[in-house]
Amino acid sequence: MEHITKAKIIFMGLALTALVSFKIAKSEKEPPAKQAERPNIIFILTDDQRFDALGAMGNQIIKTPHMDKLAKEGILFKNAFVTTSICCVSRASVLTGQYQSRHNIGDFSTDLSAAALAKTYPSLLKGAGYKLGFIGKFGVGKHPPASLYDFWVDTEAGEKSQPDYITIGKNGKEIHDTDTIGHAIGDFLDKFSDNGPFCLSVSFKAPHEQDGDPPKYIIQPRYKDYYKNVHIPSPITAAPKYWEQLPDFLRTDENFGRSRWKGLFGTPGLYQENVKNYYRLITGVDDVVGEMVNKLARLKLTKKTIIIFMGDNGMFLGEHGMEGKWYGYEESIRVPMFIYDPNLPKQLQSYAAAQMALNIDIAPTILSMAHVPVPKGMQGKDLIGLVKKQVPERSDFVYQHYFLGSPHIPKVEGLVNKRFKYMNFIEHGYEELYDLKNDPHETVNLAKNRAYIEILKGLRGKFTMRKAEISKPVL
Secondary structure, three states: OOOOOHHHHHHHHHHHHHHHHHHHHHHHHOOOHHHHHOOEEEEEEEOOOOOOOOHHHOOOOOOOHHHHHHHHHOEEEEEEEOOOOOHHHHHHHHHHOOOHHHHOOOOOOOOOOHHHHHOOHHHHHHHOOOEEEEEEOOOOOOOOOHHHOOEEEEOEOOOOOOEOOEEEOOOOOEEEHHHHHHHHHHHHHHHHOOOOOEEEEEEOOOOOOEOOOOOEOOOOHHHOOOOOOOOOOOOHHHOHHHHHOOOOOOOOOOOHHHHHHHHHHOOHHHHHHHHHHHHHHHHHHHHHHHHHHHHHHHOOOHHHEEEEEEEOOOOEEOHHHOEEOOOOOHHHHEEOEEEEOOOOOHHHOOEEEEEEEEHHHHHHHHHHHOOOOOOOOOOOOOHHHHHOOOOOOOOEEEEEEOOOEOOOEOOEEEEEEOOEEEEEEOOOOEEEEEEOOOOOOOOOOOOOOHHHHHHHHHHHHHHHHHHHHHHOOOO
């Protein structure tokens, strides 16, 4: 050091200052590689759309060409499920990446705590520099976190847990909720298309019925002739004998599934009209998705934007003599799900994934796509890592539904694996066991079949162990 002259020190200092100034100026013009690679993400959630109410899932009647195209060009999850089949709990699971046992949202009035909200995918993306948008039905608690978002359009109607389908628009005229959401998507994209990476969460009311006595499916008038000359086949388990074989505590008019069935599917005519209206509402969503995709193309955002789609829970359309969800049958817990990423490796384009995917997987998947660390408390899996076989495939999952209870919605919990389904109506000690491979429509309850006693015992034990695992607090 004694050989370094004062002039040399001054020169080195000036050179270092120039180098730092150059790097700062360069970084302002050219963001770091990882930041530059961060995609825009649009997450679309429909309300009560069951797994087979999508053309890409094999439905030959429903018209969903825009969603089908995205699903067929992206990753279509053929075995996607929710861990609780009711809006409020499922949406909390989507936001937190957690089972109900951990996030503890079990009704329509409880808000996520500030600590829990801070660990949701929107909060974490916000902290990483993403612009956030939310449009539609938030569906968790009574005080949705509007201030978290840069763009907020809440269609929930005051204290109701559901939006109304028909409201008064900005022009003073009636407008359907699906059209309100479509317009808001366009407004968001106009505002944030060149404003850094964004994450837009879109939550439709459709195809949920409008609550009432009886409930109704309120469609946009322009869809009234869709499916007009089509006959909708009745489900196998809509036959009266499948209702009659249910236990006494379910086979009552106080069961919400049965009381809603009467008003919507109780006669052949009602069944035809209301399943068609359910399909019409989904086609309305599909057209909004098509408009959104076209808008992304006009804004030159197609290559920069990932689209994720799923239903928040399934829906009985007359199966087992019911309308609704809640219980552990396939029509209730299975949902449509796909990921469209224009930059997927070729082997994952037009890929039909057989792996079990869950609603708790959405949050860690979105965070991984955005290069944001996934919190330890999230219990879901990164779905891209799953299909790339970089994370282990799950062999089963726990199902939980504790809202309300008997007689209206008897509480049920259980375990689902690729072959068998075990459910226990915990207020009544009534167990169900179905062999999904040989009985995909769940027509024969094997819980009292002595040939399956060891399988039943094994599933009981596995459920107890798995429930304890998912209920552990985060350390």
